Amino acid sequence: MESNILGTNVITQIGILVHDIEKTAQTYADFFGMEKPQINQTDAPELAQTEFKGESTAARAKLAFFDMGSLQLELIEPDQQPSTWREYLDEHGEGPHHIAFVVGGLQEKVKIMEANGMPLEQKGEYPGGRYAYMDTFRDLKIITELLENDE
Amino acid sequence: MESNILGTNVITQIGILVHDIEKTAQTYADFFGMEKPQINQTDAPELAQTEFKGESTAARAKLAFFDMGSLQLELIEPDQQPSTWREYLDEHGEGPHHIAFVVGGLQEKVKIMEANGMPLEQKGEYPGGRYAYMDTFRDLKIITELLENDE
Numbered sequence: 001m002e003s004n005i006l007g008t009n010v011i012t013q014i015g016i017l018v019h020d021i022e023k024t025a026q027t028y029a030d031f032f033g034m035e036k037p038q039i040n041q042t043d044a045p046e047l048a049q050t051e052f053k054g055e056s057t058a059a060r061a062k063l064a065f066f067d068m069g070s071l072q073l074e075l076i077e078p079d080q081q082p083s084t085w086r087e088y089l090d091e092h093g094e095g096p097h098h099i100a101f102v103v104g105g106l107q108e109k110v111k112i113m114e115a116n117g118m119p120l121e122q123k124g125e126y127p128g129g130r131y132a133y134m135d136t137f138r139d140l141k142i143i144t145e146l147l148e149n150d151e
Numbered sequence: 152m153e154s155n156i157l158g159t160n161v162i163t164q165i166g167i168l169v170h171d172i173e174k175t176a177q178t179y180a181d182f183f184g185m186e187k188p189q190i191n192q193t194d195a196p197e198l199a200q201t202e203f204k205g206e207s208t209a210a211r212a213k214l215a216f217f218d219m220g221s222l223q224l225e226l227i228e229p230d231q232q233p234s235t236w237r238e239y240l241d242e243h244g245e246g247p248h249h250i251a252f253v254v255g256g257l258q259e260k261v262k263i264m265e266a267n268g269m270p271l272e273q274k275g276e277y278p279g280g281r282y283a284y285m286d287t288f289r290d291l292k293i294i295t296e297l298l299e300n301d302e
Contacts, residue, residue: 004183006183009183009184009185011222012220014162014250016293018292031157031287031290033155033156033160067160068162070222092243095243139182140179141169142246
């Protein structure tokens, strides 16, 4: 594999799956003495264009972000539609799901990773950018998320 | 609970449990284009004074640290002795185990957390400091590690 395929090794997010984001976000806020952040839902399917394992899915999730130093801790409460979030939560229970990296040239990086045995799990659009969850579990023992933000 | 009990919300480490640290450390090094770090073993029991669930344990682990932005990603391969590492690895398989925070007044913070239903899981000494793993899983959906470094 070429040297540093992602072009970065800066972890920008840790994503944690939860059953009840309102409750857990409040607990984080209380524990760390922070404001409880606004909880947002990912975009509707026609905007998010979410694909899970190569198929279009209507899956959405509620998200809450906490600034924890130079990175964000992201709480994720998925709905019942098929997604990496739902599958992982059903299989593993609540807990950490991924680490994220901001990259350029997301599509090309996805292709290189897939050619190296790290399949694309899920992708979608968010306001101002797009993401790809890569199944790096076999190699890195954690799922990685690539984030590409528009200029 | 008082406001920001830890006195910080800066995540300094993400700890990931692995079966084969040599192999996974090499994979990280290759993937991120970094040098494979030296793999160190935690101190022997008489130095580490490790306690797991209130009892002295001879458990040790091999550790590898990667700088990933402002925080470290820590790979942990535990031995077979009783520890939070061994227990979590046996129960959950490989994957993320904890996030860490550097604190002052570790012993006092452990007491306050215990009084708030977050039990001390494991503690021990390392060269230049000490650590405590707190079972914050019920509340924060991840284990937290407190690190206290000597001046």
